[in-house]
Amino acid sequence: MSILVPFLAFLLAGAFAAYHRMRLATWVAITFTALVACWLLGASHAATIVVGIITLLIAVPLLVPAIRKPLLTAPLLTFFRKVLPPLSQTERIALETGSVGFEGQLFTGDPDWQTLLNYPKPTLTAEEQAFLDGPVEELCRMTNDWEITHVYADLPPHVWDFIKKNKFFGMIIAKEYGGLGFSALAHHKVIQKIASVSSVVSSTVGVPNSLGPGELLAHYGTKEQKDYYLPRLANGEEVPCFGLTGPFAGSDATSIPDFGIVCKGEWNGANVLGVKLTFDKRYITLAPVASLIGLAFRMYDPDGLLGETRDIGITLALLPRDTEGVEIGRRHFPLNSPFQNGPIHGKEVFIPLSQLIGGVDMVGKGWNMLNECLAVGRSITLPSTASGGAKAGAVVTGAYARIRKQFGLSVGRFEGVEEALARIGGRAYAASALAQATAAAVDRGDVPSVPSAIAKYHCTTMGREVISDVMDVIGGKGIILGPRNFAGRGWQAAPIGITVEGANIMTRSLLIFGQGVILCHPWVMQEMKAAQDPDHQAGLDAFDKNLFGHIGFAISNAVRSFWFGLTGARIGAAPGDDYTRRYFRKLDRYSANLALMSDVSLLMLGGKLKFKESLSGRLGDVLSHIYMTSAMIKRYHDEGAPVADQPLLAWAFHDSVHKIELALSSALRNFPIRPVGWLMWALIFPWGRRAVAPGDRLSHRVAALLMAPNEARERLASGVFMTPCENNPGGRINSYLAKAILAEPVERKFLKALKNSDIEALDFASQLDEGVREGWITQEERVQLEELRELTLETITVDDFDPHELRAASYYDLPAAQRGDSRAAA
Known part of the structure; x- marks a missing residue:
C-alpha cells in the first residue's frame, strides 16, 4: 500500500494545481513537498524516488525554454499549421470585426461572475423614459393591427405621419443630426413595446434603426453624406431600405452576383467618374415605400480608373429612389404580416463615386462594414420583437386561462394547461432577460457578434414556442382572426423572425459556436495569429507562450469537469446570494465542460470541425444556454433579487441546464472519434446526466403567477403595451383579471x-x-x-x-x- 501513496500524492498535487490554475513551477513545488511528506511518513522510498524522477522528466523540458522550444514547440507549430482550419475571407472578416465581452468568460471554464454582477444595471434616461411613456404609448394606442393586416395591408397614413413626425426612424441617429440619439437599451425597449401590439409596426420602426443606411452612414459616411442624409433620415423625410439579399445569395452574402463597373457617366448634368450597377434584390424590408436605397454589390474596375486592383470587392452605395433605371415598388406578402417588403431591380444604373457610402476610401470594405453593423442591429430588433410578443403573450394568456372556465373550473387549473403556461412564463422571462442583456452589451461599447447570434436565434425560437403554446391554451379564440384576436397574427408572423437576418438553422449550426470558439476562446485566436506570423522567430515565441498556456488550460478544465461531475457542482466558492449561489456553481461546471469539449474537438478534428455542423450546433446550444442563464441571473439581481420572481427564474434556469446536458450528451454520443467521446463522457458525466426538466410543482407555481395579479407578473409585463384601449384586445383581457378573481x-x-x-x-x-x-x-x-x-x-x-x-x-x-x-x- 505504501508503494501507491507517492503516486496518489502526485495525482492529487497535480489535480489541485490544475483546478486552481497554478503555474507549472508551483505545481512542481507542491509535488515535491508532498513527496517529502510521503518519505518522512514512511511511504515506499523507491516509489517516492520514481515519482520524483517522473516529475523532473515532465517539469525540466517544460520549464527550460532552450529545451522546450526546439524539442516541443517547433514540431507542434508545424503540426498546428497543418490542422489549422482554413478561413475564408468571409470568416476572417467576421472574426476581425467582432469584439468579445462577457461571453469570452464562458469559454474559460472559470468565469468571473462578479464581473457580470458588477456591470451597471441597464437604465433609461429621463428623456428615453418620457419617449416610451409619450410617443410610444400613443403610437401603440393608435395602432389597429387588424386594420393594418387585413384592411390596408399597410400602416394607415396617420400612423406613417406620426412615426416620421416623432423621429421613430432616428432613434440611433445622433442629436447633432436631428436624431434622438438613444441608447441601445432604449432602442430595445421601444421595439419591445411596439411589438407587443403589432409586429408590422415594430418591423417598420426597427429596420431603419438596425441594418440600413442610417447606421452605416453614422459609422462610415463622409461628412457630406452625414450632413445631408442623416437629418433627412431622422425626421422621416427619407424612408430607407437596404438591399443585400438576392435570389442567388441569401446567407452567403459575400457571393452576391450584383455588380458595379467603374466608369464615367452623366450625373446632374455633369460627366463624372462613377459606377454602373446591375442588381437583383429581394426580401428587402421597406423597399416598396423607400426613398433612399442602400445597396451592397461587388465592385470591379476593369479599366484601372481607380488603381491597379480590378476586383475591388463588396462595396456599399446609396441610391435615391428616382435614380434612372431603378425598379422598385412591387411587394412581397410575408405570411399575412404585411410589413412593406419587396424586390429591387436595376440594370446599368449609374451613380457617381460620391454616392458610395464612405466615398472612395471605403470601396471594397463593404463586408467589414456590414458585419459590424449587422452584429449591432441583430442584437436589438429581432430579439426585442420576440421578447415583446412573448411577454405580452404570457400575461394575456395567463389572464385568459383564469377567466375562461370549462367544467366549472378555470382552464388554467388543468395540469395540461399549467404545463403550457409554465413554458410560456419561463420562456418569456428568459427571452426578456436575453434581449436586454444583449442590448446592454451594445451600450457598453461591444460589437457582440456571438451574443447577437445567440439572442437572435434563441429569442426568435422561444418566441415561436411561446406563441405556439399560447394558441394551444386559448384554442378557438386564437384561430378565428379578427379585431378581438390577440394572438393569431403573432402566430402567423413567428416564422419570419426565424428566417430573416440569418436563418436560424444556419445561425445555430455555423455561427454561434463556429465564431465563438475562435473569437471568444482565450488561446485559439492568439495561436492562430502566431502560426500565421511571417516572422518565424516571433511566431515561434508567441506560439510557445500561447500553446503551453492552452495546454495548462485544457488540463485544468478536464480536472474541473471531473470534480464538478463527481460533486454535482455543490462545492466551491461562488458569488450571488443564498438562492443564486448554487446556480453559479452549476454554470461553473458547464463552462468547464464547454471549454474542455471545445479543446478536444479542435484537437481531434482540426479543420474538419467547421463541417461538423451537428456537433457545432450542440456545442453552440451549450454556449447559448450558459449565456442565457447568466443573463437571467444578472436580471434577477439587478431587480433586487425579488423572492416573487424565483419560480420564473428557477423554471427558466432548470429548463436551460436540462438542455445543456442534453446537448452535451448528444455531442458525446455522436462524437466522430468514438473512444474520445467515451473518455469525455467519463470526465463530464461520471454519474451520468443528472439535470432534469422543470417539475410539476414548479410549473404549477409559474402558472399560478401568470393567473393572478402579483409583483412578479407586473415585472414580467413591464415594457409591453397593456393599456385596455379599443385597439388592444389583449390589454382589455388583462384588465379584467382582477375583477374576475374578486367575483370567483x-x-x-x-x-x-x-x-x-x-x-x-x-x-x-x-x-x-x-x-x-x-x-x-x-x-x-x-x-x-x-x-x-x-x-x-x-x-x-x-x-x-x-x-x-x-x-x-x-x-x-x-x-x-x-x-x-x-x-x-x-
Missing part, C-alpha cells in the same frame, strides 16, 4: 346553491333573480356576477363577418364574370 368566491357560492336547488329557471338572468330571492346572493353580488358574465363573454368572444368583408378589395376590380360570383354576373 361569489360565483362558487352561487353555482353550489344553484346545483343543490330545485329552481326551474334556465337562463342566467332568471337564475340570478332566483338567487337574490332565495338569499343565496345579495343584490350587490348579483351585479358582480353580471359584470363577471360580461367580461367573460368579452374575453372569449370571437369575430364574424359578412362574406364580402373577407374578400380582398382587388376582387371587386375584376369583371363580374371573372369573380366566380354567379349573383354578381347575373
Whole structure:
C-alpha cells in the first residue's frame, strides 16, 4: 500500500494545481513537498524516488525554454499549421470585426461572475423614459393591427405621419443630426413595446434603426453624406431600405452576383467618374415605400480608373429612389404580416463615386462594414420583437386561462394547461432577460457578434414556442382572426423572425459556436495569429507562450469537469446570494465542460470541425444556454433579487441546464472519434446526466403567477403595451383579471346553491333573480356576477363577418364574370 501513496500524492498535487490554475513551477513545488511528506511518513522510498524522477522528466523540458522550444514547440507549430482550419475571407472578416465581452468568460471554464454582477444595471434616461411613456404609448394606442393586416395591408397614413413626425426612424441617429440619439437599451425597449401590439409596426420602426443606411452612414459616411442624409433620415423625410439579399445569395452574402463597373457617366448634368450597377434584390424590408436605397454589390474596375486592383470587392452605395433605371415598388406578402417588403431591380444604373457610402476610401470594405453593423442591429430588433410578443403573450394568456372556465373550473387549473403556461412564463422571462442583456452589451461599447447570434436565434425560437403554446391554451379564440384576436397574427408572423437576418438553422449550426470558439476562446485566436506570423522567430515565441498556456488550460478544465461531475457542482466558492449561489456553481461546471469539449474537438478534428455542423450546433446550444442563464441571473439581481420572481427564474434556469446536458450528451454520443467521446463522457458525466426538466410543482407555481395579479407578473409585463384601449384586445383581457378573481368566491357560492336547488329557471338572468330571492346572493353580488358574465363573454368572444368583408378589395376590380360570383354576373 505504501508503494501507491507517492503516486496518489502526485495525482492529487497535480489535480489541485490544475483546478486552481497554478503555474507549472508551483505545481512542481507542491509535488515535491508532498513527496517529502510521503518519505518522512514512511511511504515506499523507491516509489517516492520514481515519482520524483517522473516529475523532473515532465517539469525540466517544460520549464527550460532552450529545451522546450526546439524539442516541443517547433514540431507542434508545424503540426498546428497543418490542422489549422482554413478561413475564408468571409470568416476572417467576421472574426476581425467582432469584439468579445462577457461571453469570452464562458469559454474559460472559470468565469468571473462578479464581473457580470458588477456591470451597471441597464437604465433609461429621463428623456428615453418620457419617449416610451409619450410617443410610444400613443403610437401603440393608435395602432389597429387588424386594420393594418387585413384592411390596408399597410400602416394607415396617420400612423406613417406620426412615426416620421416623432423621429421613430432616428432613434440611433445622433442629436447633432436631428436624431434622438438613444441608447441601445432604449432602442430595445421601444421595439419591445411596439411589438407587443403589432409586429408590422415594430418591423417598420426597427429596420431603419438596425441594418440600413442610417447606421452605416453614422459609422462610415463622409461628412457630406452625414450632413445631408442623416437629418433627412431622422425626421422621416427619407424612408430607407437596404438591399443585400438576392435570389442567388441569401446567407452567403459575400457571393452576391450584383455588380458595379467603374466608369464615367452623366450625373446632374455633369460627366463624372462613377459606377454602373446591375442588381437583383429581394426580401428587402421597406423597399416598396423607400426613398433612399442602400445597396451592397461587388465592385470591379476593369479599366484601372481607380488603381491597379480590378476586383475591388463588396462595396456599399446609396441610391435615391428616382435614380434612372431603378425598379422598385412591387411587394412581397410575408405570411399575412404585411410589413412593406419587396424586390429591387436595376440594370446599368449609374451613380457617381460620391454616392458610395464612405466615398472612395471605403470601396471594397463593404463586408467589414456590414458585419459590424449587422452584429449591432441583430442584437436589438429581432430579439426585442420576440421578447415583446412573448411577454405580452404570457400575461394575456395567463389572464385568459383564469377567466375562461370549462367544467366549472378555470382552464388554467388543468395540469395540461399549467404545463403550457409554465413554458410560456419561463420562456418569456428568459427571452426578456436575453434581449436586454444583449442590448446592454451594445451600450457598453461591444460589437457582440456571438451574443447577437445567440439572442437572435434563441429569442426568435422561444418566441415561436411561446406563441405556439399560447394558441394551444386559448384554442378557438386564437384561430378565428379578427379585431378581438390577440394572438393569431403573432402566430402567423413567428416564422419570419426565424428566417430573416440569418436563418436560424444556419445561425445555430455555423455561427454561434463556429465564431465563438475562435473569437471568444482565450488561446485559439492568439495561436492562430502566431502560426500565421511571417516572422518565424516571433511566431515561434508567441506560439510557445500561447500553446503551453492552452495546454495548462485544457488540463485544468478536464480536472474541473471531473470534480464538478463527481460533486454535482455543490462545492466551491461562488458569488450571488443564498438562492443564486448554487446556480453559479452549476454554470461553473458547464463552462468547464464547454471549454474542455471545445479543446478536444479542435484537437481531434482540426479543420474538419467547421463541417461538423451537428456537433457545432450542440456545442453552440451549450454556449447559448450558459449565456442565457447568466443573463437571467444578472436580471434577477439587478431587480433586487425579488423572492416573487424565483419560480420564473428557477423554471427558466432548470429548463436551460436540462438542455445543456442534453446537448452535451448528444455531442458525446455522436462524437466522430468514438473512444474520445467515451473518455469525455467519463470526465463530464461520471454519474451520468443528472439535470432534469422543470417539475410539476414548479410549473404549477409559474402558472399560478401568470393567473393572478402579483409583483412578479407586473415585472414580467413591464415594457409591453397593456393599456385596455379599443385597439388592444389583449390589454382589455388583462384588465379584467382582477375583477374576475374578486367575483370567483361569489360565483362558487352561487353555482353550489344553484346545483343543490330545485329552481326551474334556465337562463342566467332568471337564475340570478332566483338567487337574490332565495338569499343565496345579495343584490350587490348579483351585479358582480353580471359584470363577471360580461367580461367573460368579452374575453372569449370571437369575430364574424359578412362574406364580402373577407374578400380582398382587388376582387371587386375584376369583371363580374371573372369573380366566380354567379349573383354578381347575373
